[in-house]
Amino acid sequence: MNNTNLMAILIGSLLVNNFVLSQFLGICPFLGVSKKLNSAVGMSVAVIFVMMMSTAVTWPVYTYVLVPGGLEYLQTIVFILVIAALVQLVEIALKRFIPPLYKSLGIYLPLITTNCAVLGVTILNIDTGYGFGESLVNTFGAGLGFMLAMIMFAGVRERLESADIPAGLKGLPITLVAASLVSVSFIGFQGLFGL
Amino acid sequence: MISAKYKQAFTKGLIKENPVLRLVLGTCPTLAVTTAAINGIGMGAAATFVLVCSNVVISLLRKVIPDKVRLPAFIVIIAGFTTIVQMLVKAYLPAIDKALGIYLPLIVVNCIILGRAEAYASKNSVGLSALDGLGMGAGFTGALILMGGIRELLGNGTLFGLPHGAILAHPITIFVMPAGGFFVFGILIWLANQLSDRFEKDAARRDTSKNVCAACPSAAICHQGTAQSEEACAVGGAKGGQHK
Numbered sequence: 001m002n003n004t005n006l007m008a009i010l011i012g013s014l015l016v017n018n019f020v021l022s023q024f025l026g027i028c029p030f031l032g033v034s035k036k037l038n039s040a041v042g043m044s045v046a047v048i049f050v051m052m053m054s055t056a057v058t059w060p061v062y063t064y065v066l067v068p069g070g071l072e073y074l075q076t077i078v079f080i081l082v083i084a085a086l087v088q089l090v091e092i093a094l095k096r097f098i099p100p101l102y103k104s105l106g107i108y109l110p111l112i113t114t115n116c117a118v119l120g121v122t123i124l125n126i127d128t129g130y131g132f133g134e135s136l137v138n139t140f141g142a143g144l145g146f147m148l149a150m151i152m153f154a155g156v157r158e159r160l161e162s163a164d165i166p167a168g169l170k171g172l173p174i175t176l177v178a179a180s181l182v183s184v185s186f187i188g189f190q191g192l193f194g195l
Numbered sequence: 196m197i198s199a200k201y202k203q204a205f206t207k208g209l210i211k212e213n214p215v216l217r218l219v220l221g222t223c224p225t226l227a228v229t230t231a232a233i234n235g236i237g238m239g240a241a242a243t244f245v246l247v248c249s250n251v252v253i254s255l256l257r258k259v260i261p262d263k264v265r266l267p268a269f270i271v272i273i274a275g276f277t278t279i280v281q282m283l284v285k286a287y288l289p290a291i292d293k294a295l296g297i298y299l300p301l302i303v304v305n306c307i308i309l310g311r312a313e314a315y316a317s318k319n320s321v322g323l324s325a326l327d328g329l330g331m332g333a334g335f336t337g338a339l340i341l342m343g344g345i346r347e348l349l350g351n352g353t354l355f356g357l358p359h360g361a362i363l364a365h366p367i368t369i370f371v372m373p374a375g376g377f378f379v380f381g382i383l384i385w386l387a388n389q390l391s392d393r394f395e396k397d398a399a400r401r402d403t404s405k406n407v408c409a410a411c412p413s414a415a416i417c418h419q420g421t422a423q424s425e426e427a428c429a430v431g432g433a434k435g436g437q438h439k
Contacts, residue, residue, distance in 0.1 A: 022373045024227035028306060031222065073282060076300045077274040084267055113270070116223045116304045123297055168388045172219060176381030183374040 006137045009130075013141030015189040019117050020149035021179070022186060025142075026117030030150060031175060033108075040154040041147070046108040048143030050090065051118050054083050055139040058122040059132055079122050084113045117146055152182065204323045208330030214307045215338035216387040221307040224298045225339060226376040232355050235343035237291040239336025241284060241299060243329065245276045246308050250316040250328035252276075257317045269312045270303070277303040307335060338383075345379055346370045 019025045026047070033043045058079050066072055091109045094102035112118060121142045125135035156178050165174055214220045224242070228234045249272050253260075260268045281299050284292045292299065302308070311331055316324040348354050350370030369375050 024223050024373065024376065025301075027222040027226060031219075073278060076278050076281065076303055077271065080270055080274050080303050081267075084270060113266075114304045114306065114309055116301045119304050120297055120301055123300055127297065168385050168392070173381040173385035173388070176377045176384065180374045180377035180381065183372075183377055184369070187372065187374070 006134065009134055009137050010141040011192060013138050014145040014148070015186065016192055018145040018149060018186055018189075019121070019142045020146055021183040023120070025120040026115055026146055029111065029115055029117075030146075030153065030179075031172065033111075034150050034153040035157055037151065037154040037158075039108075040150040042104055043108045043111075044143070044147035044150045046105045047112060047115060047117065047146055048140070049105070050083070050087060050109070050112050051121055051139050051143045052136065053086050053090065054079075054118055054122050055125060055135050057082050057086065059125060059135050062126055063132075075123070075126070079119055080113075083118055083122070087113045117142065149182075153179070156182070201323065201326055204319075205326040205330040208327065208332070208334040209337065210334070212331075213334040213338055213387070214310075214331050215335055215342075216384055217391070218307075218310075219384065220310055221305045221335060222380070224301065224305060225342065226373070226380055227298050228295055229339055229343040229346055229376060229379075230350070230371045231294070231347045231353075232340050232343035234291070234294050235339030235341075236336065237284075237288070238295055238298065239332065239339045241280045241295070242302050242305060242307070242335055243332025244280055245273060245302050245305075246311060246332045246335075247325055247328035248276045248279075249273045249308060250311060250324040251321055253312045253316040254319060254321045254324035260317075265317065266309075266313070269309060269317075273308050273312070274303045307331060342376075342379055342383060345383075346375055350375055 013019070017023055020027065020030045029043055029047070034040050061078060061082065062072075062075065066074060066078065087109055091102075094105065094109075121139050125138055128138075130138055153175075157175060160174055160178060163174070169177075208214065210217075212218060215222075215225050221242070224238055228238045249269070252272050253269060256268075256272075277300060280302065284295070284299060311327060315327050319327070344354060349367050350372070352364065352366035367375075370379065
């Protein structure tokens with residue numbers, strides 16, 4: 001496993017195959033929480049945290065428990081349970097040991113269990129056949145990509161609020177149209193690192 | 196009287212409370228798989244199956260499942276049916292399996308299914324829940340086919356895989372790319388808003404601009420309270436989580 005390879009995976013999941021803007025994973029929080037910069041950052045950090053933990057647990061579970069047992073078909077159930085349990089554990093641990101962090105991230109944690117980006121990245125890591133290290137790098141890139149999209153959009157949406165547009169377009173529709181334009185700009189990253 | 200109630204359980208999901216265009220749930224698969232109308236049918240059918248089955252089972256167990264662990268319990272039930280659908284599609288429709296890819300297992304986190312479980316199946320009888328699932332599933336499928344059709348026609352110049360070169364000799368490829376997905380979805384929600392304004396003047400308008408939280412998977416929890424703003428929604432979600 002060389003460093004260029006890892007770099008390519010990181011850039012790939014961060015920019016070229018951005019989770020939100022080209023893979024459509026995590027659209028729900030993207031539309032719901034990207035209204036204010038603070039909450040966008042908080043949500044993204046919580047997502048990256050849970051994503052990394054989930055990958056660190058699901059990859060070994062899949063490779064060392066499910067595959068030897070011939071239980072690959074249980075992937076979906078096992079992964080979602082691992083994620084749900086992790087989110088609960090993280091919540092309890094943060095509340096008990098790091099109250100300040102819990103105060104800033106805690107409110108986002110319950111929303112993450114059903115965030116398809118988290119389950120999506122763990123399944124994608126397995127489907128692509130990444131090793132443990134590569135999986136972690138890919139997950140980190142995906143999380144950063146989510147954060148990038150959220151933060152970029154928090155800025156755009158603050159402007160959209162005050163824009164003079166037809167009433168029917170206000171809110172969600174214009175946000176989606178704006179997302180489409182940002183997505184166009186991400187096409188520019190295609191071909192980077194030969195991806 | 197009774198039949199009207201059943202009819203309403205089924206029909207509300209089709210247009211009035213269309214999960215995709217009115218409630219804005221299940222956005223991820225909606226945007227991702229609608230590059231062709233046929234994918235919409237595949238995704239819609241798979242999700243409808245899971246929706247109906249999980250609604251029925253959850254409705255049957257609604258008095259057995261303790262309130263505190265209901266969400267994990269719902270997720271396990273939904274995951275079970277998703278796995279069944281995954282295995283069936285893999286075995287009999289490998290082409291659809293390839294087209295839907297990762298979004299097939301992701302049905303488990305589809306907000307529509309958990310949302311209906313929480314908002315409807317856990318409170319209503321088995322028959323009503325099954326009809327509700329069927330109606331919502333049909334509304335979901337219809338919206339996916341509509342969006343897939345538009346994107347396929349404009350982006351590929353085809354429809355259901357049939358050549359339609361006469362209509363669009365030079366397709367606009369951007370419509371089958373991610374950007375086109377966002378754009379078409381935005382325009383469709385706008386049109387749905389306009390139509391509901393025109394036809395349901397007396398009915399309270401479901402303002403998507405104020406209801407963006409409907410897109411979030413915990414909307415069912417959030418909107419039980421008096422969540423008004425984004426912050427309130429997030430806090431409401433946290434409270435819902437703590438109650439578990």
